[in-house]
Amino acid sequence: MPAPDDNLLDVENLRVSFGTERGVAKVLDGVNLTIRRGEIMGLVGESGCGKTTLARAILGILPSNAQHEAGSIRFGGEDLLKMPHHRVDDQIRGRRITFIPQDPFASFNPLFRIGSQAREVMKWKSPRRPENAGRGLFGFFSRYPRARRKADEADAVEMMRTVQIPRADEAFDKLPHEFSGGQRQRLMIALALMPQPDLVIADEPTTALDVTIQAQILKLLKRLVKERGVSVLFTTHDLGTAYEICDRITVMYAGQEVEMAPVGDFFQRPSHPYTVRLLESLPKPGRELREIGGEIPGLIDPPAGCRFHPRCTHATDICRMERPATTSVSAAHALRCYHPVGATVLP
Amino acid sequence: MSTAIDVLRKLLRDPAAAVGLLIILLLVLIAIFAPLLATHPEAIWDMNPRQRLLPPSDMYVFGTDRMGADIYSRILFGARITMVIASVAVGAALLIGVPIGLISGWTQNWLGEVLMRVSDIFLAVPQIVLAIAISQTLGPSIENVILALSVTYWPWFTRLVHAEVRSLKNETFIEAAIALGVPTWRIILLHVLPNVASPIIVRTSIGMGFTILTASALGFLGLGAPPPAPEWGRMIAESREFLPQAWWYALAPGLAIFLVVMGFNLLGDGLRDVLDPRIRRAGARR
């Protein structure tokens, strides 16, 4: 296991619950996650697994009915959950940790031109902005010196070219609806990389796109982040996409992380029963489709212990009582299971 | 439907809506049992010159009016008039407006457009002016007030239903019904109408309040039932020459109108809160 200070992001035992009308939903149940500098970590899971909540917790944008019950999120050594809010707002979110949302058709303000939205980002989050620059009164009266503005705009146009937006210098004057879904995601990638962040959280960025456009976007994203040495937390429910772009993969099920491995190991030696069954349920020519049986549990009254136990063929009493601790299958391959599977699954 | 009981339960949890419901219930009970509740049921029509313009007392709860009749009893009987005018006017508007809205919302052709323009024309007519015109030609009466009100109120229902039907038409379950080969009339009556019932109910409640207010204004102008009918608006008109000494004369009917209109509005708002999010949740999946 790598030494703790090699990790850019270190989520430890994070426990978050949501208060709802029907009860308290235990959305994250002691989740561990690490991301190293310059790596693309895939966060894979189905609905209700908590990957979106985890991404929001890191960004500090959990909804008001969310309760942080335990655990820490260490970013560059500091715990984000203990940091004063204004520091998180000003220096972390949108600056050192940026976000690419899932739906390209809803992520831009339809009334403002791309140029003004990009300028907005750079005014507050440009790497040239001094750290102690004040926000003025409620964000008004803050200064945007002309020299910095010109330099920022040049950077923005350059970034548009890098993400292959046709006629980048004219793009600034266009409205979001004049761009296709794929182009909007390119713009979002540009906006996410302009502040020169350390970590980009990409929340299923290609789910809403056609497969040929998806291939282009994944190729672009991978190249850009590797060139810049930026880490990425890439959430997805599609294992194929994870295979394409990720260096390591963490699988979550119903609010618990169950397996974490480098991508090669993950697909050749999956060890958690859920991971194995998941891979078996993917359509593959020549192989019969295997269902998992049962349904994903609700989070208000989840199964005790390991939450997969009601659907697991290997489950025993201890699985029903206490959640397994993290064990190692090999140097970089971690697992939370009492009965790991030894078989090799694919290709 | 079992959901009606759910609605009631949720409604009672909202204090404002519960108050509204209480007021309306009281109004209905008063209208029905007025003869039993009034202290001077026989006196409302009589002239009692020696008792005129007496301030509130033990015998006359709200005082007496210029004819010497007990204002309290007149208010109670006036509730009947109010309920009749409001129910019939809004009921008629419903019966005219909803079917027109259903047709114009569903058809994509010229018929829908024509119906909407017709409803626009009626919407542009000011209620009070039309009521005056009708009364001038046909004489002042409750029936004419009801006529004027329903003729000018039905477009509100039409617009509401038209918009809802338009958006409902794109819903998956309507498309599925079409694909299954369900006849159009059946889709509109059994699928579309129940799903637009909620906004119609809300609009009805608020419409009752609105109509009562307008009816009172018409009564105030002398266009409603001729005296000595105990119509609240007319009572306020009568009180004008005796203010400010006989303050009770205007206060009682004014308070009655205020409470009833507020009651319907509170109920309508409460219904909207209860019915709308329930639809969203019932339609939401996963």
Added chain:
Amino acid sequence: MREAPILKADSLSRYFPVRNAFGIKTGAVRALDGVSFEVQPGETLGIVGESGCGKSTLGKALAGIHALSGGAIAFEGEEISRLSVRERRAAAPRLQYCHQDPGNSLDPRWTIRRSLEEPLVVHTRLKAAERVTRIRDLLRQVGLPQTHLDLYPHELSGGQQRRVGLARILALHPRLVVLDEPTSGLDMSVQATVLKLFSELREAFALTYLFISHDLSVVRMMCDRVAVMYLGRIVEIAPTEDLFRAPQHPYTQSLLAAIPDIGGRRVTDTFALEGEPPDPARLPSGCRFRTRCPRAVAVCAETDPALRPLLPNHAAACLLAG
């Protein structure tokens, strides 16, 4: 000697006029632009393509939800596209359409019982007791408990709603079912369950499927033949394995090259198709794929290739193929 096809589509087209601010027609979006194909009884034909290719419009046109601008549909030998609304309704029972989420096709204010009975009430003369027997059978066949009859859709889980929606479609014992994106947006494990259900129902009811999807791996698993669509046309049609192993049209080749292959080559390393589909209201002259095609030559801008057979049972619309 082959059986007569159960469905025959001939030059189907559906145009949407594009109007400017004055309401004058300036062009047309050709959602369907001359689509022809046949479906054999008992087979599962896949229709694949990306957004804007017209596959959804095709499905809805076949089901009678959308009107056609041109072309003819023959179902079980009978011409159905020119029927009046009432006559089309009479044909509906045997040709059914399944929405992407069949659970959404249920009226939220109706009990399951009522929703399941509706097709029977509208199309058959069964008595109430017979209807109930039929409904109970259906529930059993889709794997749902009888107690669900008196519940409302929102009281069931998503998966259960889906099964009810399917049961309703099968109530009239259709012969052909159009499945429109049946696995879109589903979790991986749920997808497996749904596909199994479709396979089982196919056996139990001897169904013919028209399987519309953008997910090629699912199509490969479920379909006997596949048709690839691009901007309103079929550009290639072939038996499944032939299409996947030896695609003839450059678009099909690019499409297959874009699919991630776990354990195999990485798309992000090998993928080469640039650009985006052109504006559907302003299609390029000649072949509509030529603006992105890696093999386009001068003649591609002049002639609009028709779907021509290259190998037995395998046709493609490309001047350079074969």
